[in-house]
Amino acid sequence: MNVRFAIASDLHIALPETIDFNANRFHLTQLSIPALEVVLQHLSTLNLDFLLLPGDLTQDGEKVNHRWLQKKLATLPYPVYVIPGNHDVPSLTGNDTTIAFTDFPHYYQQFGYENTNKLDYTCEIAKGLQLVALNSNQFNAQGKQLGCLRENQLIWLEETLSHLQDKLIFLMIHHNVIEHLPQQSDHVLGQRYMLDNASDLLTILEKYQVKFIFTGHLHIQDIANFNNIYEITTGSLITYPHPYRILELKDNQLIIESHRITQLPEMENLADFSQKWTCDRSFPFMITILTSPPLNLPLTEAKKYAPLLRNFWADIAHGDKLFNFPQLPADINQYFQQFGAIDSDGKPQLIDNNTKINLS
Numbered sequence: 380m381n382v383r384f385a386i387a388s389d390l391h392i393a394l395p396e397t398i399d400f401n402a403n404r405f406h407l408t409q410l411s412i413p414a415l416e417v418v419l420q421h422l423s424t425l426n427l428d429f430l431l432l433p434g435d436l437t438q439d440g441e442k443v444n445h446r447w448l449q450k451k452l453a454t455l456p457y458p459v460y461v462i463p464g465n466h467d468v469p470s471l472t473g474n475d476t477t478i479a480f481t482d483f484p485h486y487y488q489q490f491g492y493e494n495t496n497k498l499d500y501t502c503e504i505a506k507g508l509q510l511v512a513l514n515s516n517q518f519n520a521q522g523k524q525l526g527c528l529r530e531n532q533l534i535w536l537e538e539t540l541s542h543l544q545d546k547l548i549f550l551m552i553h554h555n556v557i558e559h560l561p562q563q564s565d566h567v568l569g570q571r572y573m574l575d576n577a578s579d580l581l582t583i584l585e586k587y588q589v590k591f592i593f594t595g596h597l598h599i600q601d602i603a604n605f606n607n608i609y610e611i612t613t614g615s616l617i618t619y620p621h622p623y624r625i626l627e628l629k630d631n632q633l634i635i636e637s638h639r640i641t642q643l644p645e646m647e648n649l650a651d652f653s654q655k656w657t658c659d660r661s662f663p664f665m666i667t668i669l670t671s672p673p674l675n676l677p678l679t680e681a682k683k684y685a686p687l688l689r690n691f692w693a694d695i696a697h698g699d700k701l702f703n704f705p706q707l708p709a710d711i712n713q714y715f716q717q718f719g720a721i722d723s724d725g726k727p728q729l730i731d732n733n734t735k736i737n738l739s
Protein backbone atom coordinates (compact mmCIF):
# COMPACT_ATOMS: atom_id res chain seq x y z
CA MET A 380 0.00 0.00 0.00
CA ASN A 381 1.38 3.38 -0.97
CA VAL A 382 -1.03 6.19 -0.14
CA ARG A 383 -0.45 9.88 0.44
CA PHE A 384 -3.05 12.09 2.10
CA ALA A 385 -3.49 15.25 4.14
CA ILE A 386 -5.43 16.36 7.20
CA ALA A 387 -6.59 19.89 7.87
CA SER A 388 -8.82 20.47 10.86
CA ASP A 389 -11.04 23.10 12.42
CA LEU A 390 -11.08 25.37 9.38
CA HIS A 391 -13.88 27.44 10.96
CA ILE A 392 -14.62 29.02 7.59
CA ALA A 393 -16.24 32.44 7.89
CA LEU A 394 -17.06 34.73 5.00
CA PRO A 395 -16.23 38.32 6.04
CA GLU A 396 -19.90 39.33 6.50
CA THR A 397 -20.47 36.43 8.91
CA ILE A 398 -17.54 36.99 11.26
CA ASP A 399 -18.41 37.25 14.92
CA PHE A 400 -15.56 39.29 16.38
CA ASN A 401 -16.75 38.56 19.93
CA ALA A 402 -16.34 34.81 19.52
CA ASN A 403 -13.60 32.60 20.93
CA ARG A 404 -10.57 34.65 21.85
CA PHE A 405 -7.85 32.37 20.48
CA HIS A 406 -9.38 32.19 17.00
CA LEU A 407 -8.19 34.31 14.08
CA THR A 408 -11.44 33.70 12.20
CA GLN A 409 -10.82 36.55 9.77
CA LEU A 410 -7.95 34.47 8.35
CA SER A 411 -9.95 31.28 7.80
CA ILE A 412 -10.34 31.64 4.04
CA PRO A 413 -6.81 32.86 3.22
CA ALA A 414 -5.39 30.12 5.51
CA LEU A 415 -7.32 27.40 3.70
CA GLU A 416 -6.28 28.81 0.31
CA VAL A 417 -2.59 28.63 1.28
CA VAL A 418 -2.94 25.04 2.45
CA LEU A 419 -4.84 23.98 -0.69
CA GLN A 420 -2.17 25.62 -2.81
CA HIS A 421 0.52 23.52 -1.10
CA LEU A 422 -1.57 20.35 -1.30
CA SER A 423 -2.15 20.88 -5.03
CA THR A 424 1.56 20.14 -5.60
CA LEU A 425 1.57 16.79 -3.79
CA ASN A 426 -0.42 14.35 -5.88
CA LEU A 427 -2.64 13.45 -2.93
CA ASP A 428 -4.92 10.44 -2.79
CA PHE A 429 -7.38 12.21 -0.48
CA LEU A 430 -7.88 14.92 2.16
CA LEU A 431 -9.51 14.42 5.58
CA LEU A 432 -11.32 17.29 7.36
CA PRO A 433 -12.24 16.15 10.91
CA GLY A 434 -14.86 18.79 11.67
CA ASP A 435 -15.45 22.40 12.67
CA LEU A 436 -15.54 23.22 9.00
CA THR A 437 -17.40 26.49 9.63
CA GLN A 438 -17.42 29.26 12.22
CA ASP A 439 -20.87 28.39 13.60
CA GLY A 440 -22.85 26.31 11.11
CA GLU A 441 -23.82 29.26 8.89
CA LYS A 442 -25.54 28.16 5.65
CA VAL A 443 -23.43 30.56 3.57
CA ASN A 444 -20.19 29.28 5.06
CA HIS A 445 -21.13 25.63 4.49
CA ARG A 446 -22.12 26.50 0.92
CA TRP A 447 -18.86 28.35 0.31
CA LEU A 448 -16.82 25.39 1.56
CA GLN A 449 -18.90 22.87 -0.39
CA LYS A 450 -18.19 24.78 -3.59
CA LYS A 451 -14.50 25.16 -2.79
CA LEU A 452 -14.05 21.44 -2.02
CA ALA A 453 -15.83 20.54 -5.27
CA THR A 454 -13.02 22.20 -7.24
CA LEU A 455 -10.29 19.98 -5.76
CA PRO A 456 -8.71 17.26 -7.90
CA TYR A 457 -8.64 14.66 -5.08
CA PRO A 458 -11.43 13.19 -2.91
CA VAL A 459 -12.26 14.96 0.35
CA TYR A 460 -13.95 13.36 3.36
CA VAL A 461 -15.58 15.39 6.13
CA ILE A 462 -17.31 14.89 9.46
CA PRO A 463 -19.29 17.52 11.41
CA GLY A 464 -17.76 19.35 14.35
CA ASN A 465 -19.81 20.91 17.14
CA HIS A 466 -19.58 24.30 15.37
CA ASP A 467 -21.00 22.88 12.13
CA VAL A 468 -24.31 21.75 13.62
CA PRO A 469 -24.86 24.16 16.53
CA SER A 470 -28.56 23.34 16.94
CA LEU A 471 -30.99 20.57 16.17
CA THR A 472 -33.38 22.68 14.10
CA GLY A 473 -31.18 25.45 12.70
CA ASN A 474 -32.59 28.90 11.97
CA ASP A 475 -32.66 31.45 9.16
CA THR A 476 -28.89 31.59 8.98
CA THR A 477 -27.65 28.24 10.37
CA ILE A 478 -28.22 24.70 9.15
CA ALA A 479 -30.21 22.06 11.02
CA PHE A 480 -28.39 18.99 12.36
CA THR A 481 -29.76 16.69 9.67
CA ASP A 482 -28.94 19.16 6.86
CA PHE A 483 -25.22 18.53 7.25
CA PRO A 484 -24.95 15.46 4.94
CA HIS A 485 -26.81 17.32 2.18
CA TYR A 486 -24.02 19.89 1.98
CA TYR A 487 -21.32 17.21 1.82
CA GLN A 488 -22.82 14.58 -0.47
CA GLN A 489 -19.66 14.57 -2.58
CA PHE A 490 -17.43 14.37 0.48
CA GLY A 491 -18.44 11.11 2.12
CA TYR A 492 -22.19 11.54 2.56
CA GLU A 493 -23.52 9.58 -0.42
CA ASN A 494 -26.32 8.53 1.92
CA THR A 495 -27.77 11.81 3.16
CA ASN A 496 -30.06 10.10 5.69
CA LYS A 497 -27.19 9.33 8.07
CA LEU A 498 -24.48 11.35 9.78
CA ASP A 499 -22.07 8.38 9.90
CA TYR A 500 -20.59 6.67 6.87
CA THR A 501 -17.94 4.26 5.74
CA CYS A 502 -16.20 3.96 2.39
CA GLU A 503 -13.06 2.50 0.84
CA ILE A 504 -10.71 5.43 0.31
CA ALA A 505 -7.80 3.48 -1.19
CA LYS A 506 -7.33 -0.18 -1.99
CA GLY A 507 -7.49 -2.05 1.33
CA LEU A 508 -8.04 1.16 3.33
CA GLN A 509 -11.46 1.89 4.79
CA LEU A 510 -12.59 5.15 6.36
CA VAL A 511 -15.17 4.99 9.12
CA ALA A 512 -16.52 8.48 9.84
CA LEU A 513 -18.56 9.02 12.99
CA ASN A 514 -20.66 12.02 13.94
CA SER A 515 -20.04 12.83 17.61
CA ASN A 516 -22.64 15.62 18.00
CA GLN A 517 -25.95 14.85 19.65
CA PHE A 518 -28.70 16.86 21.34
CA ASN A 519 -30.47 16.05 24.59
CA ALA A 520 -34.20 16.49 25.18
CA GLN A 521 -33.64 20.17 26.08
CA GLY A 522 -31.78 20.74 22.79
CA LYS A 523 -28.37 21.01 24.49
CA GLN A 524 -25.48 19.91 22.31
CA LEU A 525 -23.49 16.90 23.55
CA GLY A 526 -20.30 15.16 22.41
CA CYS A 527 -21.05 11.45 22.46
CA LEU A 528 -22.11 8.44 20.39
CA ARG A 529 -25.62 6.98 20.51
CA GLU A 530 -26.13 3.30 21.23
CA ASN A 531 -27.30 2.69 17.64
CA GLN A 532 -24.04 4.18 16.33
CA LEU A 533 -21.99 1.79 18.48
CA ILE A 534 -24.06 -1.13 17.15
CA TRP A 535 -23.61 0.08 13.56
CA LEU A 536 -19.87 0.51 14.15
CA GLU A 537 -19.43 -2.98 15.52
CA GLU A 538 -21.46 -4.48 12.70
CA THR A 539 -19.44 -2.49 10.14
CA LEU A 540 -16.05 -3.39 11.60
CA SER A 541 -16.96 -7.08 11.79
CA HIS A 542 -17.15 -7.06 7.97
CA LEU A 543 -13.89 -5.18 7.46
CA GLN A 544 -11.42 -7.43 9.26
CA ASP A 545 -9.09 -7.68 6.26
CA LYS A 546 -8.86 -3.88 5.80
CA LEU A 547 -6.79 -1.17 7.39
CA ILE A 548 -9.27 1.12 9.17
CA PHE A 549 -9.06 4.87 9.70
CA LEU A 550 -11.61 6.24 12.15
CA MET A 551 -12.45 9.94 11.85
CA ILE A 552 -14.46 11.73 14.55
CA HIS A 553 -14.43 15.33 15.80
CA HIS A 554 -14.26 14.81 19.59
CA ASN A 555 -11.25 13.35 21.40
CA VAL A 556 -11.35 9.65 22.23
CA ILE A 557 -7.96 9.31 23.97
CA GLU A 558 -6.80 11.99 26.43
CA HIS A 559 -4.34 14.52 25.01
CA LEU A 560 -3.85 16.37 28.28
CA PRO A 561 -3.23 14.82 31.72
CA GLN A 562 -6.60 13.91 33.35
CA GLN A 563 -8.39 15.58 30.43
CA SER A 564 -11.64 13.71 31.10
CA ASP A 565 -11.85 15.10 34.64
CA HIS A 566 -10.67 18.64 34.03
CA VAL A 567 -13.15 21.50 33.89
CA LEU A 568 -11.52 22.86 30.73
CA GLY A 569 -10.52 19.58 29.08
CA GLN A 570 -13.55 17.35 29.51
CA ARG A 571 -15.79 19.09 26.96
CA TYR A 572 -13.30 18.15 24.25
CA MET A 573 -13.63 14.45 25.08
CA LEU A 574 -16.29 12.16 23.74
CA ASP A 575 -18.51 11.42 26.76
CA ASN A 576 -18.54 7.68 26.09
CA ALA A 577 -14.99 7.40 24.75
CA SER A 578 -14.39 4.18 26.68
CA ASP A 579 -17.27 2.40 24.88
CA LEU A 580 -15.76 3.37 21.56
CA LEU A 581 -12.25 2.31 22.62
CA THR A 582 -13.54 -1.11 23.68
CA ILE A 583 -14.89 -1.69 20.16
CA LEU A 584 -11.76 -0.34 18.50
CA GLU A 585 -9.58 -2.64 20.62
CA LYS A 586 -11.75 -5.63 19.80
CA TYR A 587 -11.42 -5.02 16.04
CA GLN A 588 -7.79 -3.85 16.26
CA VAL A 589 -8.49 -0.41 14.83
CA LYS A 590 -5.24 1.44 15.34
CA PHE A 591 -5.74 4.97 13.96
CA ILE A 592 -8.17 7.67 15.04
CA PHE A 593 -8.13 11.16 13.47
CA THR A 594 -9.73 13.97 15.45
CA GLY A 595 -9.84 17.76 15.79
CA HIS A 596 -11.76 19.98 18.26
CA LEU A 597 -8.98 20.68 20.78
CA HIS A 598 -6.97 22.93 18.43
CA ILE A 599 -3.63 21.40 19.40
CA GLN A 600 -1.06 19.22 17.68
CA ASP A 601 -0.91 16.00 19.64
CA ILE A 602 -0.58 12.27 19.11
CA ALA A 603 -1.80 10.19 22.02
CA ASN A 604 -1.59 6.44 22.49
CA PHE A 605 -3.70 3.99 24.46
CA ASN A 606 -3.23 0.20 24.24
CA ASN A 607 -1.65 0.47 20.79
CA ILE A 608 -4.42 2.76 19.47
CA TYR A 609 -3.16 6.13 18.24
CA GLU A 610 -5.26 9.27 18.21
CA ILE A 611 -3.82 11.87 15.89
CA THR A 612 -5.41 15.20 16.69
CA THR A 613 -4.63 18.06 14.36
CA GLY A 614 -4.63 21.71 15.42
CA SER A 615 -6.82 24.36 13.82
CA LEU A 616 -5.95 26.29 10.69
CA ILE A 617 -7.11 29.47 12.46
CA THR A 618 -5.22 29.11 15.74
CA TYR A 619 -1.52 29.07 16.48
CA PRO A 620 0.54 27.37 15.06
CA HIS A 621 -1.86 27.01 12.07
CA PRO A 622 -0.83 23.40 11.37
CA TYR A 623 -1.86 20.72 8.91
CA ARG A 624 -0.51 17.26 8.29
CA ILE A 625 0.69 15.29 5.30
CA LEU A 626 0.77 11.55 5.81
CA GLU A 627 1.91 8.54 3.90
CA LEU A 628 1.18 4.85 4.17
CA LYS A 629 4.37 3.18 3.04
CA ASP A 630 6.56 0.21 4.00
CA ASN A 631 4.01 -0.98 6.57
CA GLN A 632 4.16 2.37 8.38
CA LEU A 633 2.06 5.49 8.76
CA ILE A 634 4.50 8.35 8.23
CA ILE A 635 3.24 11.63 9.68
CA GLU A 636 4.66 15.01 8.76
CA SER A 637 3.36 18.38 9.95
CA HIS A 638 3.45 21.77 8.31
CA ARG A 639 2.47 25.22 9.52
CA ILE A 640 1.18 28.31 7.81
CA THR A 641 3.73 30.93 8.84
CA GLN A 642 2.65 33.74 6.55
CA LEU A 643 -0.31 34.82 4.50
CA PRO A 644 -0.64 37.44 1.78
CA GLU A 645 -2.83 39.32 4.33
CA MET A 646 -0.33 38.88 7.15
CA GLU A 647 3.32 38.25 6.44
CA ASN A 648 4.24 37.82 10.10
CA LEU A 649 1.43 35.37 10.90
CA ALA A 650 3.61 32.98 12.95
CA ASP A 651 4.84 35.68 15.37
CA PHE A 652 1.57 37.60 15.43
CA SER A 653 -0.47 34.51 16.19
CA GLN A 654 1.87 33.20 18.87
CA LYS A 655 1.77 36.59 20.61
CA TRP A 656 -2.04 36.79 20.14
CA THR A 657 -2.40 33.47 21.96
CA CYS A 658 0.04 34.37 24.74
CA ASP A 659 -1.56 37.81 25.23
CA ARG A 660 -4.95 36.15 25.78
CA SER A 661 -3.71 33.35 28.04
CA PHE A 662 -4.14 35.07 31.43
CA PRO A 663 -7.83 34.29 32.19
CA PHE A 664 -7.37 30.80 30.80
CA MET A 665 -4.35 30.12 33.04
CA ILE A 666 -6.22 31.57 36.04
CA THR A 667 -8.96 28.99 35.43
CA ILE A 668 -6.41 26.15 35.27
CA LEU A 669 -4.65 27.33 38.42
CA THR A 670 -7.83 27.83 40.47
CA SER A 671 -9.60 24.64 39.28
CA PRO A 672 -9.04 21.07 40.49
CA PRO A 673 -6.61 19.49 40.93
CA LEU A 674 -4.53 22.61 41.79
CA ASN A 675 -7.33 24.62 43.46
CA LEU A 676 -5.07 27.61 44.15
CA PRO A 677 -6.45 30.75 45.74
CA LEU A 678 -6.96 33.57 43.23
CA THR A 679 -4.19 35.75 44.70
CA GLU A 680 -1.65 32.98 44.19
CA ALA A 681 -3.01 32.15 40.71
CA LYS A 682 -2.61 35.80 39.68
CA LYS A 683 1.02 35.63 40.75
CA TYR A 684 1.76 32.50 38.68
CA ALA A 685 -0.36 33.07 35.54
CA PRO A 686 2.12 35.52 33.92
CA LEU A 687 4.90 32.90 34.28
CA LEU A 688 2.71 30.53 32.28
CA ARG A 689 2.05 33.02 29.51
CA ASN A 690 3.41 30.74 26.75
CA PHE A 691 1.97 27.53 28.15
CA TRP A 692 -1.08 27.13 25.90
CA ALA A 693 0.72 28.28 22.73
CA ASP A 694 3.36 25.63 23.47
CA ILE A 695 0.70 22.96 24.05
CA ALA A 696 -0.91 23.89 20.72
CA HIS A 697 2.46 23.67 19.00
CA GLY A 698 3.10 20.15 20.35
CA ASP A 699 6.43 18.46 21.15
CA LYS A 700 7.30 20.87 23.98
CA LEU A 701 8.79 20.01 27.36
CA PHE A 702 7.83 22.14 30.35
CA ASN A 703 9.79 23.32 33.35
CA PHE A 704 8.85 26.36 35.41
CA PRO A 705 11.51 26.50 38.18
CA GLN A 706 10.05 29.82 39.43
CA LEU A 707 6.87 27.97 40.47
CA PRO A 708 6.58 25.97 43.72
CA ALA A 709 7.82 22.42 43.09
CA ASP A 710 4.40 20.71 43.23
CA ILE A 711 2.87 23.19 40.78
CA ASN A 712 5.87 22.90 38.48
CA GLN A 713 5.49 19.13 38.61
CA TYR A 714 1.82 19.45 37.59
CA PHE A 715 2.69 21.49 34.49
CA GLN A 716 5.64 19.24 33.58
CA GLN A 717 3.17 16.39 33.01
CA PHE A 718 1.72 18.33 30.04
CA GLY A 719 5.05 18.04 28.21
CA ALA A 720 5.82 15.69 25.34
CA ILE A 721 6.86 12.82 27.60
CA ASP A 722 6.09 9.12 27.75
CA SER A 723 4.64 7.30 30.77
CA ASP A 724 8.13 7.09 32.31
CA GLY A 725 8.62 10.85 31.97
CA LYS A 726 11.14 10.54 29.11
CA PRO A 727 10.90 13.00 26.19
CA GLN A 728 8.81 11.59 23.35
CA LEU A 729 8.53 14.09 20.54
CA ILE A 730 5.87 12.47 18.35
CA ASP A 731 3.21 15.18 18.07
CA ASN A 732 4.24 16.65 14.73
CA ASN A 733 6.50 14.24 12.92
CA THR A 734 6.66 10.50 13.54
CA LYS A 735 6.31 7.04 12.07
CA ILE A 736 3.90 4.44 13.44
CA ASN A 737 4.00 0.78 12.45
CA LEU A 738 0.76 -0.42 10.92
CA SER A 739 0.76 -3.67 12.88
Ligand SMILES: [Fe+2]
Nearest residue numbers: 389435596615
Ligand atom coordinates in the same frame (compact mmCIF):
# COMPACT_ATOMS: atom_id res chain seq x y z
FE1 LIG B 1 -12.74 23.99 16.53
Ligand SMILES: [Fe+2]
Nearest residue numbers: 435464465596
Ligand atom coordinates in the same frame (compact mmCIF):
# COMPACT_ATOMS: atom_id res chain seq x y z
FE1 LIG C 1 -14.93 21.64 17.97
